[in-house]
Amino acid sequence: MPYTEPALRAMHKAIAELNDLLPAPERLSTAGDTVLGGRLDSLGVVNLLLALERIVEENEGVTVSLMDLLEVDPTTSALATVERLTALVRDRMQAARS
């Protein structure tokens, strides 16, 4: 599927940046089933989404907004896992390009 690889690369880089800001025990794996919702605090979620927005724009030249995710239940939405968030980023990149 288009944008799967770019979305995955952006996610890995964003998690690496986020991990700089997290205490060692709380750092995230890039594995798809890594739980995000309920694990990251609100600032952690903001930092991850901001990093994703910026990296996607820098690397792919596509502007996506993810701030609407701050308004939804993180445990059931696209924020639930790394895999689901990556899929959302991929879809939004595709939508922004179409």
Added chain:
Amino acid sequence: MTVSAQRLLLVADFNASNLQALFANDASAGVTPVGTSFGSVFQSLLAPPPADAAFVWTRPEAVSPGFAALLGNERVPVATILAEVDAFVEAIDGARATVPLMLVSSWTLPWYQRGLGMLDLKSEQGLARTLLAMNGRLADRLADRKDVYLLDASRWARAAGPRGDSPASWYAAKLPYTPDALKLAVADVKAALRGIKGGARKLVVVDLDDTLWGGIVGDAGWENLALGGHDPKGEAHQDFQRALKALSRRGIVLAIASKNDEAVAMEAIRSHPEMVLREGDFAAWRINWSDKASNIVEIAEELNLGLQHTVFLDDNPMERGRVRETLPDVLVPEWPTDPRGYVAALQALDCFDAPAITDEDRARGAMYVAERERQAVRLSVQSVEEWLAALGLVVRAEPVRPATLTRATQLLNKTNQMNLTGRRLTETALSEWVAAPENALWTVTVSDRFGDAGLTGLIGVTVLQSQASIVDFVLSCRVFGRQVEEAMVHVAASHARAKGAEVLRATLVPTAKNKPTLEFLRDRSGFASDGAEEYRWDCRMNYPLPSHVTLEVSETAE
């Protein structure tokens, strides 16, 4: 209070949680960051929680309502804004009662703020012009504050570029700066704390071939090196030498470790017309085919500088890797493959940050050259006594005074080997200690016929009735081995005796590095021992002054 900066208070008008996280996650910072409520800068400064140091980072509109109005193109007299800067300085002064060390960031504007455009530096209402005035005022007002340092936030903004400021993160969480910019600030704060604790690097050991000049001198001959001329590579190497020379003028000692034939390499240094650095710019060199790590150890020993104060620059990644692995205390920065990047790589190093640059710092390189000449004489005479007599040594002791307080503090905090207790004090704390009537602190300057080593020693003595104690006994390793130590004890013992003390005590606080102090006390001082760390002199006896020393003691600060 010491300057160990265990607790670092973060005062900001924005959400500093990410800044706090970066400090907390960086073990090398050696601090426990303590956050304050954002948006309450003045309140935090007026009643700060106890901390060893504070980092105060504000946006100009948060400190100056006048500047905030100016952002909306309201007309505001510059004097009004500068008065608000003064109020900020007063708040910083208030915090100093609780927090002994303050690091304050200068003010910046985000890169996209163009203000009045072409008028922004011309009009009195221009944002850029007003911000220059504000930063100038802040710098002027803080310049004479001891233990307050203004850090240049504009460099963080320049280095982070457009990625440094983020309106998106501001709207999301009141984070005006991205982690990229925050990391630059953290690095500068760490460098400042390290420098204040005496951890600044003092020695740069540099390779020759393809580092100081382009090409292999042993193969090409000095006439064919890429150095200067109308050639990008040659110009870059020459500018790198200029950058090293500039570094040496602020007190960083230069040395050479190179795999070469010494005669060939030295001929290049002496003869190449476009060399900026000459023989007299290097305090020491090891130019041979031996392992560079061993050569660096020898150089550091020769100069009496610790490996933890040493930097090694080499274009060869194998040599860098070898030294890094063998000598983990030596800083070996990654180095550009292209010499056009050498100057920037050198100037970007933050390991030389120090809280003051004194005349002694600026003359340090020349002092090492004089020492080399001194040692040459030593080799030419028959005995140590003959050598000492030939030096014409003059030791001058005088009470510390405002003009020498900065250097005295620096010496106290930097000196490891000849240091009785290893205590570290801020300039303010040292000044307060001296003010106590029972205490006395002398600075010691040393000179001989080869040169003036400058202010290289400190003696602090407390006299309480019949008991006197040496509190600080500090001597730069530059003047070890000339019996300056004995002359210093003579000063302390004479003072104790004059004040009516019967006993002069010296209590050693062992540190990882002050073994030379132990050896002096135990083996050469003449003090009686009351245990491994307790020494005393009976003040009823005169403490002898070495015969080759001319001692000049000033009883009052001049």
